[in-house]
Amino acid sequence: MAIVGALVVGIGAYRVGGANFPPLRFAAHDAGAIAQYLKECWPSDRDLKLVWIDESKATAEALKDGFLSLARQGPFELCWIFLSGHGWVDETSAGFLVQPDGTGVDLPLLHANTLDQLLSEITAERTILVLDCCFAEGVVRRMPFFTALGPSVARLYVASSREQQRTWEDDGVQHGVFSAHLLDLLNTGSAAQLGARKTQLDVDAELFPTLCEQVPLYVLEHKSGAHQEPVKGGVSSSAVTLPVASAARRVRDRTALGTAIRRLRQIMTGLAVGSVALLLLTYTLVYYIEPGATGTLIVRHGTRWLQPLLQILPYTRVDTGIAVTDLSSNGAAAAPLQSGYASGVWTHEEPTSGYRVWFTDVLAGLDPVAAARYSTLVGDRPAALGASPPDLPRSNVPLGWHLARGELALLSRFSPISPVASAAPANWYHFRSTTWTLRSST
Template sequence: MKLVWIDESKATAEALKDGFLSLARQGPFELCWVFLSGHGWVDETSAGFLVQPDGTGVDLPLLHANTLDQLLSEITAERTILVLDCCLAEGVVRRMPFFTALGPSVARLYVASSREQQRTWEDDGVQHGVFSAHLLDLLNNGSAAQLGARKTQLDVDAELFPTLCEQVPLYVLEHKNGAHQEPVKGGVSSSAVTLPVASAARRVRDRTALGTAIRRLRQIMTGLAVGAVALLLLTYTLVYYIEPGATGVLIVRHGTRWLTHNTDQQRGRGARERVRSAVAEVLGVIATARVDRGFAPLDPSDRMLLRHLAAIGYGDVINQALSHVPTERGARVAARPVAGMTIVVGSGPWLVALAEYGRTRELPAHDVELLREHVADPALRDLLVPALVRQEGVEPVKTAVGSWVARLAALRLDARARGVEQAIIASALAARPRTAFDLLLERLRTARADTREPELRIALGAIIVEAQIGRARGCLDPTNYARKCTLPAF
């Protein structure tokens, strides 16, 4: 027996050629077995087996299919078998004319680990490529469920390859999240080709189609169950609802009613009306707070803004809420919460009211900072950003891009603050007149191409995309921006 073994670290194209030529000089052979394991390469112009680079760095380090074909032709053997274990393996061997004619040989066969469009998988459980592990296991033991009794020799066509074709796809399907890997055999022969089998213990367990299907179904069901639990936890964390307590206290709870089973019916008749009245009281308290802070009384346009709030979830209480709005400075809400009732409410309505006010008026610096702190909340973002755009003012076209880039560059290590700036800049850009929008967009592209800082490139690219999406959805008027579109979350 003649053996040529080439270490992976030394497997250059020249080393492989020398190995083939060494075999050719030692022939003829009864059986020539060539096993190549590594990485394959197939594209429109070339196909081959990736090897170690030779140091020239000129071309892709590749043992081309036609070169491999020529090297095999140099070896004189009655039976030649090529085993190729790499990604896209079929795409390499199908370009080799060596396997289309017998010539003076009895058999010229190949076994490829995968089809031309498929990956060849490795697995820590078998400490090999999946294909190689199953091939070695068969040659070391000679037993498999579909073979019946243990074999001392394996027929390549009738036993070895059919077993690989069944076991390899099942293993990959089960262990690689439903991926596909299907071995391929080809070539020509005038008689059966058999291979000897050793007497070693099996390492890879046999699989059946039914058993694999059951295990995959169990994996899918487990994944769905984990996803459902995660969704329930997310809902419980991010979603809130208000309900009256047994003594009339309004309570803000996590989750939804169907999750906690705290329904209006369980709390008694009239609970929904008490909630409606209490929310109206909250909006009235917001209006009073505005007056106490020195804001101007609500005018007709402010009433229109409150009606806009109705469109985003306060529709059934808006008329009742308007009756609580003070009409002159120093006025107080006419009605008070019922004695013994406590109103528990988050910051959402207060922020919405502040943002609606900031869409048409200047806000103090601390109020602007308050809005910025909550922009990352997806439930409030579309309502807060227009107000922040109004507070920023209109940057001159000549200096806008430089100012934006400087603001983003200063926040390189603060992803949250950079996300806020990104949202404001994209909104401001989307609201520009068409001529200015196109000019600024082009300057942003130039600035992105010029910068070498990866995080800044990502931020500028996101602004370009978000602004174009906003523009395409009709976000042209800063005062109507939140009503017309929603930019992608950052």
């Protein structure tokens, strides 16, 4: 049996603050699952030399000590390194984020050049580095270790994402997306691309091509607008295979067509929900005015062109009581009310009078005499009609204004249910109740 050396680290609960480094829910879990896979495939302590560093103790110095401890236990036929956590890449540095060690360093990293040197200290025929972090390619491409074989047979890396890409976790698989697919392949040896179930996986021919297809499809389906593409590199003089633990599968295969269909379904569902929300918002906030079957102007919910969609809901806001016959003889002024295209936002009020703006819209389309009469009947003169008549020369007062004020004075002497009030205009009682809506309705 081959002797295997392994170092496994997963850091999720970082003591480094800031928006760039939020907690990772599954990094430590990923590391534990990798350690379990290694123990199942190499159950004897004689065959597996495992260094597993707890996330709370995973400082740069602790990782260095772990690598050196592993190197002292070699040589190995296979050396397996798994690091899961945050990655960092900028113009001057790149590395794997670790826990701060109290030295005051702003950004505690296991730098790419340090990791490169530590790998060089381990004697192994075959070395595989699995790096599951954001910008993973940017870390490994700065490591000369993977550019030459030296005395080895293979030096390979598998990085979870390209240099400009983030690496994602997902509740659906309870792992990082990359690690979930890696673990599924290592534990089952099964995938649609592989045909029959495998007992050994060829890293170049089977493991990586499957990861390269399935991880991007999963991220595309579950992370809107995101991309994650695993990257493999290194050199080898022969094939590198890994054993399969023969567990049950957890992650189902995806095809490009199936993912596209599911993504389209998600988009259509989102559009449908958004459309319904927009319709309800329009129903609640927007109004339009049109002639009603009773011969009066009606304030409706929504807009005229949405009426076929909103007619299943009660869509009359206010029957104004204002007769259609009072519309202006000026066709341009009356057209918006006649056609139902006079509209606005229901909650808006005139700043001076406190009336709903729909009343001003109505007045703008009425005959001047009727507009003056209705303005007087509600006890105010909205700004749309200009200054109040007492402030105008008598010759400019609309015809009938003084008659309307006299009518209001006469009506105010009687209760609306008094027989004397029958002298009021036919729509007076309805219009008087509408005045409350003008000022108070929400």
